[in-house]
Structure formats: C-alpha cells, structure tokens
C-alpha cells in the first residue's frame with residue numbers, strides 16, 4: 001500500500017490503497033475511479049490522515065505560471081500543483097505587491113482557495129479573480145468568479161459537502177499596480193513605506209520565530225479556527241476573566257483567539273500520547289511521537305470539551321481529518 005506518512009505535514013504513519021499524481025485535467029479524469037473513496041491532496045499541510053485511507057489519493061501536480069500585464073496590474077494564471085510559497089517568492093522577486101503577507105504558508109496553489117488561506121491582514125480571496133474547476137463525476141469544466149467562490153474566514157464554496165467533487169485546476173490572481181501594502185498587523189506596523197520584499201522578509205522572520213517547521217516537527221498549522229461569539233458572551237467572559245483578547249467582526253460579534261482559550265484552559269505545552277499543544281503557540285498541535293490518529297482525535301476532543309465547559313465557546317477544527325473512507329468530524 002502506498003505510504004502517506006510524508007505526504008502530509010503532521011506525518012502520522014498512514015497508507016492508502018492507491019496513489020496517483022495528475023498533471024492535467026485529462027490525466028486527473030483518467031486516474032479517477034468511482035469504485036472507491038477519493039481524496040484530493042496538495043501539500044498535505046491542512047490534512048491529517050488519522051487512519052489508513054481505503055481509497056485513491058489523487059495528488060495535484062498541475063504546473064505552470066502564465067503572466068499577463070495591463071495598465072491596471074499583473075494577471076497570473078497558476079497551475080494548482082504549484083507550491084504556494086514559491087509563487088509568493090516569485091511575485092515578490094518581480095517587485096509585485098499583493099501576495100507578500102501570505103509568505104511561508106505551506107501547501108499548493110490549488111488548495112489556497114479551499115479554506116481561503118489568510119495571514120497578517122490578508123486573505124487570498126482578495127487577490128483571486130477566478131478559479132478554474134473540473135467536476136470529477138462529469139468532467140464538466142467551468143470558472144468561478146471571486147464572488148461565486150463565497151470566500152469567508154477559512155471558508156469557501158469548495159468546502160460545501162455537495163461540491164466535494166469540484167477540483168481546482170488553476171487559480172487566476174490579479175495584483176493591481178496600486179495595491180497598498182498591508183501593515184496593520186502588529187508585527188508589520190513598524191515598517192515605513194515598505195516594499196513587497198520588506199513585508200515578505202518580516203512575515204517570514206515572524207513565522208519562523210512563532211511556528212514549528214513541519215520538516216522538523218510534524219504539524220498542520222492552526223488546528224482550530226478562531227471562534228466568533230456574541231458581544232454579550234464576550235462581555236461576560238471579560239467580566240469573569242479580566243482582559244480577553246477579541247476582534248470586532250461586526251456590530252454583534254467578536255472573534256476570540258482560540259490560542260487564548262486553549263492556553264487559559266491549561267493546555268499550552270501539554271501532551272497526550274505523543275500529541276502536544278505547541279509551547280510557543282498552543283493553537284498548533286504537534287506530532288511529538290504519535291503513532292496513531294486516535295491520539296490526535298482524543299486530544300482534540302479533550303480540548304474542545306474543556307474549552308466549552310470553561311468558556312461556553314465551541315471550537316471547530318480548521319484542519320481536515322481523513323479517516324478510512326474520507327473526512328471525519330470531531
């Protein structure tokens with residue numbers, strides 16, 4: 001059975017029944033099978049294989065970057081199998097503003113719109129003009145506009161269960177000449193008139209300081225999303241616990257850092273059966289020495305239950321857990 005251990009950054013020992021790479025729509029459709037479960041894989045940095053997958057894993061290897069210039073800016077059409085950080089590096093090297101805040105996020109270009117990757121004040125959906133899709137069952141191909149992608153916080157139309165056969169083949173980006181550097185995030189606000197390269201370098205330095213390198217310590221980035229709670233609930237928490245960090249989402253809701261909740265529930269640096277809440281960033285669960293997905297599931301459930309009991313806040317996973325036949329919910 002082909003091994004998946006080093007095809008996902010959490011690196012749990014795991015296998016699948018069959019593994020194929022595709023370099024074009026034609027080779028994707030030729031490799032697709034209807035007689036077993038199918039999982040589309042990019043860089044595996046948002047997927048944890050908690051069991052052996054009893055199906056076909058299709059790895060996106062569609063390559064290519066096409067560049068068009070016009071008066072307004074630069075338009076890029078990028079194959080879904082390109083590496084995300086390499087794309088960001090390429091644009092920064094050309095002196096183009098637009099993607100630099102998203103430096104060093106692992107994974108593929110094709111997966112970027114799926115959860116609308118975001119960091120340091122920018123979400124990728126803001127730079128996407130359209131996304132090319134092929135439907136596995138029918139072979140139908142179409143493009144979705146930015147609006148049709150329904151981008152939200154770590155969310156898009158691609159995450160709806162009814163669209164799980166929609167495969168992203170190419171992503172179209174627009175980097176406007178008049179893009180304003182985004183420096184509102186704390187660690188970037190000391191930069192004065194920064195170039196794309198200044199922001200890129202600062203983001204990389206901050207990320208290297210804060211986040212574990214998956215090549216050295218298995219992890220899938222933030223394990224949970226930052227929950228959104230009502231203002232009333234937020235005020236109650238502040239009354240009980242003093243200052244609770246929070247970011248206003250709209251007139252009625254506040255986003256609370258999941259890291260604060262996990263830390264204040266006592267989990268920072270804690271380990272269970274080889275899975276740990278990372279000591280420098282408790283929102284990241286790391287694979288210290290785990291041998292089975294059961295340990296990941298048990299620890300994640302313990303964190304969810306404890307945070308709910310203590311703060312009345314429901315945590316939701318950001319990572320995708322893949323079991324024997326497909327996605328598993330906690």
Ligand SMILES: Cc1cc2nc3c(=O)[nH]c(=O)nc-3n(C[C@H](O)[C@H](O)[C@H](O)COP(=O)(O)OP(=O)(O)OC[C@H]3O[C@@H](n4cnc5c(N)ncnc54)[C@H](O)[C@@H]3O)c2cc1C
Nearest residue numbers: 042043044045046047107108110111117118167168220221
């Ligand atoms: C150290 C670290 C830091 C991270 N930091 C961030 C961060 O700052 N911000 C952030 O948003 N994320 C972050 N992540 C999460 C992750 O890097 C992103 O979600 C990334 O986009 C995943 O890309 P991938 O190719 O590895 O996805 P995979 O794990 O391979 O796939 C993710 C999901 O997308 C689906 N998928 C993949 N490719 C396609 C396709 N072509 N068509 C349809 N579906 C597809 C898969 O089936 C799966 O459900 C981080 C992860 C790590 C390990």
